[in-house]
Amino acid sequence: MSPSTITLLFLLFAVIMFVLEKIPLGVTSMIVCIGLVVTGVLDVKTAFAGFIDSNVILFVAMFIVGGALFETGMANKIGGIVTKFAKTEKMLIIAIMVIVGLMSGILSNTGTAAVLIPVVIGIAAKSGYKRSRLLMPLVFAAAMGGNLSLIGAPGNLIAQSALSEIGLKFGFFEYAVVGMPILIVGIIFYATIGYRLLPSQDDGAFDTTKNFDNVPKWKQWLSLIILVFTLLAMIFEDKIGIKLCISGGIGALLLILTGVISEKDALKSIDLKTIFLFGGTLSLASALQETGAGEVIANKVIGALGANPSPYILTLVVFLLCCIMTNFMSNTATTALMVPICLSIAQGMGADPRAVLMACVIGGSCAYATPIGMPANTMVVGAGGYKFMDYVKAGFPLIIIATVVSMIILPIAFPFFP
Secondary structure, three states, rough: HHHHHHHHHHHHHHHHHHHOOOOOHHHHHHHHHHHHHOOOOHHEEEEEHHHHHHHHHHHHHHHHHHHHHOOOOOOHHHHHHHHHHHHOHHHHHHHHHHHHHHHHOOOHHHHHHHHHHHHHHHHHHHHHOOOHHHHHHHHHHHHHOOOOOOOOOOOHHHHHHHHHOOOOOOHHHHHHHHHHHHHHHHHHHHHHHHHHHOOOOOOEEEOOOOOOOOOOHHHHHHHHHHHHHHHHHHHHHHHHOHHHHHHHHHHHHHHHHOOOOOHHHHHHHOOOOHHHHHHHHHHEEEEEEEEEOHHHHHHHHHHHOOOOOOOHHHHHHHHHHHHHHHHOOOOHHHHHHHHHHHHHHHHHHOOOOOHHHHHHHHHHOOOOOOOOOOOHHHHHHHHHOHHHHHHHHHHHHHHHHHHHHHHHHHHOOOOOOO
């Protein structure tokens, strides 16, 4: 059996087990990770590289930064201020999605989610609303916001790099032509119809009834100050030359060294389920790339369209294919895989490739339907108490919305034969 076939079988196994959830998500991820080594598809180093991935390091760091915010009571204090202005759960959802969406347009969407997750949990604690109903809109808004600018998500720059080789480019805010309408419609959706689809789980990750009266004020304020400086370091990542995960790591270390959070509480705040789920599943993403299994899927689907497909049909198929793949691979890997394929087909047709590449990038960001589609989704699994199907129920309609909005705007904003 070829490595690509074995990889596709493991992908099928992972999907079935994630949906049924007969065994924990993290255990399924580790079965896949170890299985790919046992079958010889990946070597040990490649299979376990996910556990030292920069996103996993960022997770660990931000769990500690967030933990300090909870343990000192500052998260609850911030929550109390916010809830004075947003009186209802729907108003909170709208406020969170607007803030996160706009921030993700100019920052890393993963970094934005990482910084604001503890704040939103504090808001939930103070307002009395379930955090499971606030965290999912947060991560969805982070993904949508990544499509507002050239630097919002890594996939945006991959498409830009490919275009620059043929003398074309996207403007800095040109992704927002499609991304902003999706964000607006997405926010309206979750404030109305989609509101009913948000999961309502029991809150168990953090103690919200704790009395923080005995916590020294300096600890509370220092936890907030370090969070703010961590955020600023993430905003100016390119200027200062320090990666997100390192900024997060510095913040976490400072909190422990200054005694704001004890080593015991810092370790306790790390959600290992998230680490095993994300680290283990990255091995599957690596296998899909290394064995060519992902490319086989892409070529089969696009090849079925024939030699001269309609540009509109091609764009729709590319969009949907990227949507599906990005929910099981990273959006960066999906875009990196699909961009050269889409570019060559568009050029072969004599069409402007920007419409197809825009569909590829936007579709590649629609990782709403699984907890492994993007790092932010994985970060809230433990805090929100989510199951796999919670993402499917709440996130799949957003994929439909993104598809409809994109298919209306793309042919108008980026004509195939200008």
